[in-house]
Amino acid sequence: MKSAIVLASAGLALAAPPPTRVVRAADATSCTVTAYASISAAVASCTAITLSNIAVPAGSGIDLSKLKQGTTVTFAGKTTFGYKAADYDMITVGGKDITITQASGAVIDGNGGAWWDGQGSNGGKTKPDHFFVVDDVTGTSTIENLHIQNWPTHCFQISGCDGLTIKNLVLDNSAGDAANSASSGLPAAHNTDGFDISSSTNIILSGTTVKNQDDCVAVTSGTGITVTGMTCSGGHGLSIGSVGGKSDNTVENVSFLSSSVTNSQNGCRIKSNSGTTGTISGITYKDITLSGLTTYGIDIQQDYLNGGATGSPTNGVKISNVTFNNVHGTMSKGKDYYILCGSGSCSGFTYTKVAITGGSGDSCNYGSCP
Numbered sequence: 001m002k003s004a005i006v007l008a009s010a011g012l013a014l015a016a017p018p019p020t021r022v023v024r025a026a027d028a029t030s031c032t033v034t035a036y037a038s039i040s041a042a043v044a045s046c047t048a049i050t051l052s053n054i055a056v057p058a059g060s061g062i063d064l065s066k067l068k069q070g071t072t073v074t075f076a077g078k079t080t081f082g083y084k085a086a087d088y089d090m091i092t093v094g095g096k097d098i099t100i101t102q103a104s105g106a107v108i109d110g111n112g113g114a115w116w117d118g119q120g121s122n123g124g125k126t127k128p129d130h131f132f133v134v135d136d137v138t139g140t141s142t143i144e145n146l147h148i149q150n151w152p153t154h155c156f157q158i159s160g161c162d163g164l165t166i167k168n169l170v171l172d173n174s175a176g177d178a179a180n181s182a183s184s185g186l187p188a189a190h191n192t193d194g195f196d197i198s199s200s201t202n203i204i205l206s207g208t209t210v211k212n213q214d215d216c217v218a219v220t221s222g223t224g225i226t227v228t229g230m231t232c233s234g235g236h237g238l239s240i241g242s243v244g245g246k247s248d249n250t251v252e253n254v255s256f257l258s259s260s261v262t263n264s265q266n267g268c269r270i271k272s273n274s275g276t277t278g279t280i281s282g283i284t285y286k287d288i289t290l291s292g293l294t295t296y297g298i299d300i301q302q303d304y305l306n307g308g309a310t311g312s313p314t315n316g317v318k319i320s321n322v323t324f325n326n327v328h329g330t331m332s333k334g335k336d337y338y339i340l341c342g343s344g345s346c347s348g349f350t351y352t353k354v355a356i357t358g359g360s361g362d363s364c365n366y367g368s369c370p
């Protein structure tokens with residue numbers, strides 16, 4: 001039997017919900033939660049959960065990591081977060097055959113401006129390193145239609161997932177492009193990756209807009225990942241890596257398709273870490289439009305160390321079978337093409353209909369620049 005039950009707790013948000021309002025597992029499937037403190041009871045007993053205008057207390061996160069199989073969670077109204085200078089996950093999702101979606105007009109606002117100080121995860125205030133952690137999601141699962149804005153540093157961390165489709169999201173951190181009183185003239189938001197994907201298989205990410213200040217998508221490990229229909233601006237582009245020196249250092253069969261990258265540092269980028277080992281293979285960039293880029297149009301480099309380029313590539317990470325097909329557009333400055341491979345560690349790069357213009361000083365030490 002289905003019943004709709006409203007879970008709400010009066011008084012302080014941190015107070016435990018009154019026992020009389022705890023839902024009986026036997027008959028509750030559909031639950032509307034209006035108080036943060038009632039989320040855990042809903043997760044334990046409901047399979048259709050609406051989170052309505054949830055105000056998350058400072059230092060706390062929304063824990064959806066143990067959803068029952070087949071659960072749908074719908075964010076409704078405005079989801080807001082308090083501020084605490086600490087590193088914690090602000091939304092955590094896990095489960096099998098789950099759907100995370102939102103009601104029309106809903107907004108998830110991470111209150112990022114409270115943390116932004118121009119330093120991201122490199123220093124300054126202690127910040128939640130990931131806003132939306134999707135861990136061990138399996139079966140046939142979907143995250144769709146969410147409108148997320150103002151996250152503190154990285155937004156999505158997708159790890160240990162298999163069989164997940166993410167579609168039609170809007171991630172808007174454009175408010176962090178401007179300096180604020182704590183950022184010494186720098187853009188206030190920093191290290192604000194849209195999607196960091198690792199150790200995951202059978203992932204589709206599609207139809208999503210990302211406005212941020214770092215990688216639009218970064219795949220550091222995983223196989224069978226398709227990224228398509230992305231609209232990326234303000235950040236660092238569509239990236240593999242940096243690969244190497246982590247617990248999982250294999251990236252295989254990753255495709256970036258039918259996407260645009262504008263007003264960003266880079267377009268298509270593959271990075272590996274100096275002095276490490278790993279494999280990057282079967283990478284496709286197809287139908288990618290670039291404009292207003294400032295650093296590299298196409299970039300493959302094997303010289304990363306501690307997050308920066310050393311200029312001295314190493315060959316422990318093998319990069320093979322990389323295809324660029326119909327990748328075109330313009331730089332406003334920087335290099336159209338930059339390939340810096342280690343000795344013998346790159347093979348099988350194919351360029352078809354690749355035309356990037358407006359940059360200067362192209363440099364390719366494996367094959368010739370397109």
Ligand SMILES: *[C@@H]1O[C@H](CO)[C@@H](O)[C@H](O)[C@H]1NC(C)=O
Nearest residue numbers: 222223224252253254281282
């Ligand atoms: C990558 O794709 C190739 C060609 O379709 C396939 O043979 C290989 O098994 C795939 N690798 C993985 C790890 O799925």
Ligand SMILES: *[C@@H]1O[C@H](CO)[C@@H](O)[C@H](O)[C@H]1NC(C)=O
Nearest residue numbers: 253254281282283284321323
């Ligand atoms: C190269 O990678 C593509 C996927 O990008 C795959 O379809 C193809 O089978 C791979 N070829 C080889 C020789 O590994």
